[in-house]
Structure formats: C-alpha cells, structure tokens
Amino acid sequence: MTRVRTLCVTALGMLLVLSLGACSLAPKYERETFDMPSEWRKVTIHSTPLYTDWWKRFNDPVLNDLVAEALKNNQDLSESLARIDSAAAQAGVATSALFPAVDGSAGAGAQSMSERTANYSNLANRAYTTYQGALSAAWELDFWGKYRNQRTMLTDVLMNTLISHEALRLSVASQTAQSYFALLALDMQLATADRTLKSREESFAIYTSRYQQGDITELDWQRARAEVETARSQLHSAIVAVDSAEASLAVLLGRSPREILEGRIRRGKAIESMPSPPVLPEGLPSDLLMRRPDVRASEFLVMAYNANIGVARAQFFPSISITGALGTLSASFGHLFTNSSGTWNYGATASVPLLDFGRNWYNLKDAEAQKKAAIATYRKTVASAFSDVRTAFTAQYEANAIVNSYMTQVKSLRRSVEIARLQYDNGYSDYLTVLDAERQLFSAELSLANALRDRLNAVVSVCMALGGGWQDPGVTPGPVLVDTEALKEAQRTAGPATPATDATPAPRPASR
Template sequence: MSSKFLSLTALAASLVLTGCASMAPTYERPASPVAQQWPVPQTTGEQAKAADIAWREFFTDPKLQTLISQALANNRDLRVALLNVERAQAQYGVQQADSLPTVAAGAGQTATRAPGGTITRQYTTTLGVSAYELDLFGRVKSLNDAALQRYLATDDARRSAQISLIAQVAGGYLTLAADQERLRLAEQTLLARQDGLRLTQRLQGAGVSSTLDLRQAEIAAETAQSDLASLTAQVAQDRHALELLVGQPLTAAQWPAAGTDAPVTQLAELSAGLPSDVLLTRPDVQQAERTLQAANANIGAARAAFFPRISLTASAGTASGELDGLFRSGSGLWSFMPQVSLPIFDAGRNSANLKIANVDRDIAVAQYEKAIQGAFRDVADALAARATLGQQVASQQRLVAQTQDALRLAEARFQQGLDSRLSTLDAQRTLYGAEQGLINARLAQQVNRVTLYKALGGGVQATQSAS
C-alpha cells in the first residue's frame, strides 16, 4: 500500500515539472512616441530628482504634512485602490494554482441492497490528482504570466492614486489658503469702501460732492460686499473639499493660515532629467506597460488553444467490504486516466480568440503610447509654466506697489481739491484687482511646484517602499 502512495506522490511531483516555454510573442517595449528632450531648456547643475524626494521632504509645512498623513490613512478612494490590489493578488493566486496538481483525499461508503434482501457495503479511501493539465504548450504558463502582470498593474494604479492624492491634498490646501487671503482682502476692502461711502455721503450733504460721486461710492461698497459673500461661500467649499480628500472632519487649528507668500514646498529646483526618466518612474506609465505585457501573454494562451490539451486523473487508495479491513493487506486499489483533447472543428472559435488577443495587444500598445504622451505633456506644461511664473509674481508685486502709490497720490489730490472722488475710487479698484492678481500669481507658482513634483513621479520611491 505504501509503495502505491509513494508512486502517486512521485507522479504528482513529476507533473509539477512538466511544461514548456510560453508561446507568447517575445515582448519588446514599443518605441517612445515623444521627443528625446523637453521643449523648455533645462538648467544644468546639481538638482534633486523628484522620484527620490519623499513627500515629507518636499512638503515642508507641518499642517500640510499632517493632512497628507491623514489622507493616506483615511481617503476612501485610496482605500479602494488598496483593496483592488489585494483582490488582484488573490486572483493571481487562483490562477497560479492551475499550474500545480490538486491533490485531494477522500473516503466513502457504498451500500447496495440486492433483490433477495442482501445488503453489501464497500468502504474506500483514496488520495488522488484530478484533471491536472500537462502544460506542454504553455497555455497555463501564459495565463499565469497575464495574471501576474494584471496584479502588478493594479499595484501601479495604487501607487499612482497615492501620488495623485498627495498632490490633490497639497493643491486643496494651497487653494484654501489663497481663498482665505482673498476673503481677508475683501473684508479690508469693504471696510475701506464703507468709510469712503460715509465720507462721500457727508460731502454730498454739504454740497461739496456730486450725486454721481455718491453713486460710484455706493457701487464700490456693494461690489465689495458681493465679493465678500462669494468668497465666504468659496472658503467653506474649499474646506469641505479638503475634508473629503482627508477623509475625516478637520478642526479650525488644522486649516492653513491665510496667505500664499509662505512656501509650503522646498524651494530647490526639481530636475526634469530626460523624458526617458518619466517612463522609469511614473506609476501610470508602468501600469500601461504591465497591461500591455498581460495582453502579450494572453496571445500565448490563445495560440496554445490550437494544440492538444492533455490532462491526467490518478488516484490510489484502499477498498474493503468491512470498515476495519480498509488497511489490510490486499485492499489496495489505484486508477490512472489520461485524457487528450485535440481541437478538430470549433467553428472558428480558437481563431477568433487569437484575433481578439492580438487586437487587445494592439489596443494596449496604443494605450501605453498615449500614457507616455500624456506624461510627457504633463511635465512639459509644468516646465513651461515654471519658466514664466517667477516673472509673473515679480511683475505683480511691482504692480501692487505702483497702484498703492497711485492710490496715495489720488487721495492726496482729492483732499487738496485737485481731483474728484472718482479718481480715488478708480485707484482703489485698480489696487484691489492688483492685489487679487498677486494672490493668484503666488498660488499658481505654488501649485506649479506641486504639479511638477507629481508629473515627474515625485515620491514614487517612498510609495514603492510603503507597498
């Protein structure tokens, strides 16, 4: 009896080693459909690569660091991405199980009653391998390879979602800070215009100022009041959006301070490197390539379907008419049932499946190339904006200083009776617009740093180590 079980075990072990190389086409990475250099010339010198900078090193604001940590722990979209990875891992485990024989033990009893009333019983115990496919043409191996690439692609999607979430939290934080600064500016402007309106009312009552001056002052005050109401609602919406990203309610102490002049990221310039660097670091590009490799492996499985499929079923055990005789000498039994299935006529099913696999591979190539082009554009756009945003901020700062001086001169001329109140109101409106423009320019500069960090695969090394 023991020799039969040993023979069956040896048979199962030999089946594990059976198989051949996959019939999938040799994978070759498609040529990159983008330029070899960025459209905007890059400065030379020692610059840090975004992929090597962890997000805690890049984002220096303590409040923002706390919010990002909370988002990584509580954001529901990221949680779904993590669960998708676990699901893909389990699916790969299911597919991988097909490459190994399934060994099962069984025990049973069969009772039969003859016409004369005689009852016979048969007790059996078996250990066997059921319908194990000899992977002579690599069909199972190709399916395993495809499942592995899909699992890895899902993990790439998780890493991409994590990088995007970090950038979204940072962008939301900066936007909230800028809108809070706009709100504070609107409050100060409203107070100033209300003071001007009261002054104009006194002057108009004394016959010094015209009704037109009064109406202009009223319009300016109402405009500021409208801006204040709109920005109050906008700040509340910004806070709600940030809470959704973080995944939990936030306290007032966690909101950013109003202002865009304090940087929340490191000031060192990021190295854009070469476009090929993006292919090596961005998880979304890697995900597209994994999908392409899975489609390539599926071609091997479709090709193998044209060849014979051999499966083996074998078992060994004991049988006895009495329960206590199962393991007595001479009670052993065994069976061996190989099966060969050769496709002869399938109405073109295998050919159609092979065509589908080839088309799926071509689709995956196009999607991979599009992912590269999208990544190239993300970086190129961020670099183009970076080249001019510093100039915009500096120009806007000069504009604010000039309009402040113009307002001072207009108020002095009005007090001396040289100009009407309209000149002062016009100078106030110009200053208000210039100050808003400065807030927008500073916000755009901060957001650009975050966008470039994300586009260059910022923090990808940290996401890999976290997984």
Template sequence: MQINHSFIAIAVACLAAGCTFQPNYERPVAPVAAAFPASGVYATQPAAAAGDSANGRAAVDIGWREFFADPRLQRLIDIALVNNRDLRVAVLNVDAARAQYRITRAQLFPAIDAKGSNSVQRLPLDLSPSGQTISREYQVGLSASWEIDFWGRIRSLKDQALEQYLSTAQARKAAEISLVAQVANQYLQMLAVDDLLKITDDTLKTAEASYSLTKLQFDNGTGSELDLRQAETVVEQARANREAQARARAQAENALVLLVGEPLPDDLPAGRSLDDQRLLTDIPAGLPSDLLTRRPDIMQAEATLRAANANIGAARAAFFPKISLTSSFGTASPTLGGLFKAGSAAWTFAPQITMPIFEGGQNLANLDLANVQKRIEVAQYEKTIQSAFREVADDLAARATYDGQIGALERTTFAQSRTLDLSQLRYKNGVDSYLQVLTAQTNLYTVQQSLINARAARLENLVNLYVALGGGWIANTGDTPRPADAPAMDGAPSAPTAASSATPAKAAG
C-alpha cells in the same frame, strides 16, 4: 508506438524547458521627442533661492518632507496617507490582485483531496450478477488531479495574473503620489482664499469709510447723489465678494477634510503663509526616457501591456492537446466495517489527453482577441507616455513664466496703489471727481486678487511638476523607496505573511 514515444519525449523536453507560446516582449519605442522643450518660453527657468535648491537631484530622490517645508502641511499629508479612503481602496486592490495571482499560480500544482462516499444501488433480480437486488459500496481515500502544462497555457495565465498584479501595485503607487499633491494643492488654495479674504476686508473697510464720508457730504448738501451711489456700489460689491470668498473658504476646507479622511485636528502645528511656502523651484526635468522608470502610471500601463502579451501565449496554447492526470487511492468495501481490512485497497489512474478538432472557431477567435487587446494596450501605453510628456512640458512652461507674471503684477499693484493715493489727493483738492477714486480703488482690488491667484498658481505648478517628474513616493530624502505593493502608511509597516511575500511582493518595486 514510436510516434507516441517521440511525442512524449518532445512534451517532456518542452515541460522541462518551461516553454510557452508567449511572444517575446519588446518595449514599444516612446512616441515623444528625445528631450523636453528648452527654447522660447521654456528657456528662462527660475533659479532657486538660498536654501531652496534641489541641488541637481531628481524628483524621485527628494522626499516630500523636504519639498514641503510647512509643518502644518506635512502633518496633513501624514494624516491623509493613513485615512484617505481612495488610497485604502487602492491598497486593497493590490491585495485582491495578489490573491488572484496566487489562485492562478496554484493551477500549476496537483490538487489532492480526501474523500469518502457511500452508494446504495438496487437492481432487478434478473439483472444482478450477484443475485442481490440491493448492493452497497463504501469508499475512503485520496484523489489527485493535475493538468500537465506542456504548452505553457497555465504558465501564461500565471504570468498574465502576475503582470496584472504589478499593474495594480503601480496604480496604488500613483494614487499615493497623487494624494500628496492633492492635499498640498488644496492646502495652498485655502491659504490663497485666506489672503483674498484679507484684502477684501481691507477693501471693504476702506470702501465703508469712503461711503460714510460721501454720505455725510450728501446729507450736508456738499456732495452729489452720484458720488454717494458710486461709493455704495463699491461697498456692496466688496460685501458680495466677501460672501463668495467665505463660501469658497468653507468649501476648500471641506475638500481638504475629504482628502485627509477625518476632521482637521485641533493640535495641528502652525503653518506658513502663502508667500512663505519656499517650495523647491529648480528640480531638473531630466529626459523623457527617465519618466519610463519614474512615473508609476507609465509602469502601470506597461505591466498591463505585458499581461496582454502573456495572454497571447495562453490563447496559442489552446490549439494544442491538453493532458491531465486523475488518480485516486484508498479502500473500498460493500460494508462499512470492511473498509480497512486486508484486501480492501482500491486505486484508479486515468490519464487523459484532449485534442481540439472542431471548436466552431472559438480558439482562433480567442487568439485574434488576444492580439487585438495587445495592440490596444500598446496604444494605451504610448498615450500614457505622451500624456506624461505633455504634463511635464506644460509644467515647465508654467514654471518659466510665473515669476515674470508675478513680477509684472507686483509692479502693477504698486502703480495702482499710488494711483489710488494720487486720486484721493486730487479729489480732496477738487481737481478730479470722486469717480476717479472709485475707479482706482476697484483697479487696485482687482490686481491684488490677480496677484494672489498667480502666486497660488505658481506654487501649485511647482507641486504638479514635482509629481509629474515622479516625486512624492518617499517621505524623507535618502529613504529607501518602498515597493509599490508596500503596506499602507499606518505607522510601522506590517510584516508580510508567507503567502503575500511570494513572487509578487518581490517583483513590484
């Protein structure tokens, strides 16, 4: 008897202390260098133009409305944050994870049900102690059941569900930030194609004029067929390029419509050209350790790791006795009319303890599985950090080199333009053949396309670096960051219900 009292005392003390068998969580050491690369190709980071500086602020503190100055792009991002279907799914996944957490959490409390029953039984006369072959019983009352969580099994499952919820909330945050970048990059691609179409139209117009001239000379017998066919080749190549670019322009707009989630409105504000986007170019990279609290994908991976850690506690608790209480209270009577008469009260109280003795190795296998899953999540968490480090390092390398590449292409464009002018002059004076003119014209067209593509890639690099450093979650600089599980941006945020504003909503920031 003394043993039973000691066991009960230990169990009550454990319950009061809220003990579980979860391992103490320790964040894995980030498997990356302590700082981003700063020498060699990374050394020459661009300075900001007047009015386009981040002023030393981190990306997470810069609103995307300040980073993107184009009013047309700002409006497109606004619409996408309301209508994009992938983002809607991400928000609904958060709601589903919140509901799952509440389901698991409810197991910590007693379940109380009202019930009524009627049973009819017939026994042979020689087996009926009352001498009646048919007996009836009516019952009405309340029943309650409760598993006393002495060893923290349910609390561990609750913690696991909470961390899965937090992981889903961070995944939603990552989806929203990614959407901002996707809309911006797709918009920049459209502007780049527009510029490509413009130089193609200019090239085609010049080529057609040259072709008309060579054809006139050929028809008059003063020009060769070789010059004519070479001029015709340039014209047809420009026409083919224009068709390809027109197709690319239409497909780029279709991709933007998909991201925005609705047809592009007719009342969009006027936008800026590709060369006038004026994105912030000097956002500081900070330290790799800053990414742990700034990048939602890393916080998502860590929450998933914490969930795996909590699951070990539930697997360990399965080795210990499970204690549950079942009781009922109400009235019982052989007749319906006697249910509420004096003396009809009925109750039961049935505590139960279940001690695992032989499970065929199931509990041990579950614990092994939980430990392996945690090691998997550790590796996934470390890989997420490494991928984030690589993204930022790649973007820093690109930011340091694009200005030099664009400067070289601009000088090449000027040189090719002068080459074309001189080739035309030498051809008119009979010094060179028409092939020199066509070669210069083709080279100028090629370098003009390369220059436009490089300018677009530079802007996309700045967008990607802004997002890689954790930017894009707040709309305006100075805004208080929303929790990761905040409602979708559909105008005024909806007020949380009493159920949804419980622990998860406070913990998912």
C-alpha cells in the same frame, strides 16, 4: 502491486519533467522604443530614485500633516488597496493551476437488490453496506504554456495594480497640496475683501457726512454706496468659496461626515510666506520620466496582454491530463484499512478542439487587439509625460515673474489710489477717478492671491510630471520669492485698503 506503483511514479516523474520543459506560445516581449532627447538641457546626471516626499519641500508642518492624513484615510486609496488584494489573489489562483489538484473523499452507503433481477442468486445478500475512502489527483500538463502564460499575465496585472496605486498616492498628495494652496489663496482674498469693505465703509461714512452738508453731489454719494456693496458681495462670495474649499479638502482627507460638516481645516503659513522650491534643475535625463508610475503601470499592462496571446494560442493545441486515485473499499468498516481492501487507478486523457466555429480564433484576435490597444495607451502615456514636463517646466519658470509683476502692479495701484483720493479731496478730479483706481487695486490684489497659488501649483505640477520630483538630499527648499518686506512697506504707505501680509490668516468677519 509494488511494481505497478513504481511504474506510476516513474511515469509521473517523466511527465513532470516534460511539463516543466514545455514551450511557451506567447510572443517574445520587446520593449517599445521612443525617439527621446537624451536630456532636457546640457548637463547629464546619474539616475537616482525619485523624491517621494516632495511636499516637504514647502517647509509647512501643516501641509505635511494634511498629506499624511490623506495618504492614510483617503477612500480612493482604500479602494485601490482592495484592488491590489484582489489582483494578488487572482495571481495566486493562476499559480495553483500549475500544480496537481489532490482531493480526499470518504463515504458509506447501503443498498438492497431485487430478487427479480437477472442472475439473482439466493446465496447473495440482498442488502449490503459498503465503506470507502480515497485520495484522487488530477493534473493538466502545461505543454503549451497556457497556465504559465496565464500566471505571467495575472502577475503583470498585479504589478500594474501595485504601480497604479503608487500613481494614485502621488495624485492624492498633489490634490491635497493644491487644495491647501487654493484654500490659502482664498483666505488671502477673504482678508483682502474684508479690509476693502471696512475701508470703503469708513470712506462712505465720511462721504455721507459731506453729502448731508452739501459738499459732494448725490451722484458721488450713490457711487460710493455702490462700491461698498460691491466689496460686501465679494466678501460673501469669498466666504462661500472658503467654506466650499474646506469641505472638498475634508472629503479628500477621508474625514467622517461629522468632521466634514462641523470641522475646520487647520492653516499653517500664509500663502505669501510659503517658500517656492528651486526651479527644475538642468540636465535631468529623459529616462527619468520612464520611472513615472503611470508609465511603468502602462508597460506592465502591455506585458500582461502579451502573455495573454500565449494563453489564446494554447487553446488551439491538445490538452493532456493525467488522473490517479488510491483508496480502500470494503463491506465492513473493520476491514476498510486492510491490504486486501486497497484500490487504485490511474489514466491519461487528451482532447483537441475540432469544431468550435471560430471561438478560439476570435479569442486570439481579441488578445492581439488588446495588446495593440495597450501599446497605444503606453505610447500615449509616455508622450503625455514629456508634454507634462514641458508645460510644468515653463509654468514654474515663468510663475515667479508673474507674481513679481502683480506685486509691482499692486504697489503702483495703491499709490494711484492714494493720489486719486488726494486730488478728489482738493477738487482736482472727480470721484469716478477714485472709483476706477480702487476697482483696479481690488482686482489686482485678488489676482495676486491667485498668482501666488498658481506658482505653488506649478511646483506641484513639476513634481507630478517627474513622478515624484527630483532627489537632491541635503538641499533645503529655496528662499521665499515673495518680497514680504515690500508688501509690508506698501501696506504702511497705502493705508487701511492694504491687504494682510501677516503669517496668520485674518479672522473671518462677524457676518459669517
């Protein structure tokens, strides 16, 4: 008995060594190569970690709090975390397949024999009871690397899931920032519409008095009345837009249904006071983009499908399993654990696919096709990363020029409105000239708010394109690029039609 057990242990040890040294049928993974520029401009810098808290560049505590709230409570991120747990569990299952499965069993049974059976003896007990207990083990040897490649595949899928979660965090943070900037722009447009309406109502009251006295025609009076209603409709549209933006941002923040319906989104700085961080620095190396979460996640998916080819190839080769059991068997529970009641067995089985009507072949072709598709996705993701950088870089570079152009336009149109009103009051032009000037001013003021929003969004786009932004510790965000003093000066010279430039949003009108 001892000799047999020794032989069993020796055989198992040899099989374990052979299994650990078994081959892998997965193709050797070779990373895709790309024709990439060495850098964007002319200065080379060392590769540094990405700046993951890029939203803090805007120096707005409210924005920081909103992003933190979104990253904590967003439901898409909660779903992504659950997917990580699922992927980790699947990788654990694949790891467990590399080791023997050991089971324990125990039982008791009673049966009665028929006296009419062949070779029945009166000396035998017709009814008897048996008790048994056993430990059994089964292990399929991984000669061809099927289970090791499956573990590699699911581990790569886990890494893909983890990094995809990182990409989703980046996306949620950017959506929160852009939604916040959109809300601030709508606040500015709402304040502009409110002030414009009040200005036109004041002017309309004067025109009504002059019309009743016969100083102006009914045509001018009706036009003034129509412009009041135009501003009023724009005001109500702005109220709807602000409310919709608040509700959408509340959902993004993961707030409760009650908070979505009844809550408000806190504001920080006005959009014209938000700092614009520095333009993308020169000389960022191209390999910086290869650290984008979506690029890294795509590459892990290629690696996973590469390992899956090894799993499919192993199906063509024999599978070898060894089994063994050690236990006791007795007709008396009191003798169940005596030496004479011991039982054991061991064995090995091998099976090889002979006729499967092409199942394994098609599985292999499917695995190869999935890898090709993953490579195409990976290459497209890398190309999109460089496209995003090019677009974001240009947008950020030009955004400030667009804002300055609108500021100059608004300042000129405010002066135009002042001159048109003066000429009309002194009889040098008709009222249509005043209306045209006021319409152009109103449109330019609304466009300025959009331009300020787009400039901030361009900064977010740069950080998104880089997978989190560039790291420059110790460097504070750049100065405010909107000339607020110029805006205030224009407000003083333009009269009541000037939009708000205070740091706090204007209160909502009572009609809300």
